[in-house]
Amino acid sequence: EDQVTQSPEALRLQEGESSSLNCSYTVSGLRGLFWYRQDPGKGPEFLFTLYSAGEEKEKERLKATLTKKESFLHITAPKPEDSATYLCAVEDGNNRLAFGKGNQVVVIP
Amino acid sequence: GAVVSQHPSRVICKSGTSVKIECRSLDFQATTMFWYRQFPKQSLMLMATSNEGSKATYEQGVEKDKFLINHASLTLSTLTVTSAHPEDSSFYICSARVLLAGIYFGPGTRLTVL
Numbered sequence: 001e002d003q004v005t006q007s008p009e010a011l012r013l014q015e016g017e018s019s020s021l022n023c024s025y026t027v028s029g030l031r032g033l034f035w036y037r038q039d040p041g042k043g044p045e046f047l048f049t050l051y052s053a054g055e056e057k058e059k060e061r062l063k064a065t066l067t068k069k070e071s072f073l074h075i076t077a078p079k080p081e082d083s084a085t086y087l088c089a090v091e092d093g094n095n096r097l098a099f100g101k102g103n104q105v106v107v108i109p
Numbered sequence: 110g111a112v113v114s115q116h117p118s119r120v121i122c123k124s125g126t127s128v129k130i131e132c133r134s135l136d137f138q139a140t141t142m143f144w145y146r147q148f149p150k151q152s153l154m155l156m157a158t159s160n161e162g163s164k165a166t167y168e169q170g171v172e173k174d175k176f177l178i179n180h181a182s183l184t185l186s187t188l189t190v191t192s193a194h195p196e197d198s199s200f201y202i203c204s205a206r207v208l209l210a211g212i213y214f215g216p217g218t219r220l221t222v223l
Binding site: 036087098 | 115158213214215216
């Protein structure tokens, strides 16, 4: 069974204090690893797809990296508007997505 | 970017009634759409995979007679919660794959059953 574990569950950051979120996974036949941002009461907003170990992608203050066992989402110099829950998901060989429980990030001005 | 819409965004109904939720891909065709349920402070749980022109594939433990899925066109999938009860109250979200891009989610539908 595919498993996705995200840590830490919750994180409070001062504005400008860079940090990283971790997503550890076990999956049968990884087709892709996805990062999403979810705000309260809204659907997940697509951020990145990573397909193979060593791949990196960036978008504004966010950078996602992938190894064979885990992925990191680095938040550089965060701003209050980066406050959200960040979800990690893996897609297996049967095209099914398994989600972690999320990293709840609060950035304090 | 790709857009997936849902309607309604919020619905309140009485116990025993049926509720239909629509999921549309607005600027692309989606042969496959996915339906998820999310309880407060929990992650998304896949309910079923909706395939255009064929029967949906349900995850273990999801009652197919209670959660009816229809994918009648390349841009529309519907989820009908039949004979809804308070325990069906949840946040329902659909998603669709955009080829060579990613999997995009709709804004979600908040269902409250009284």
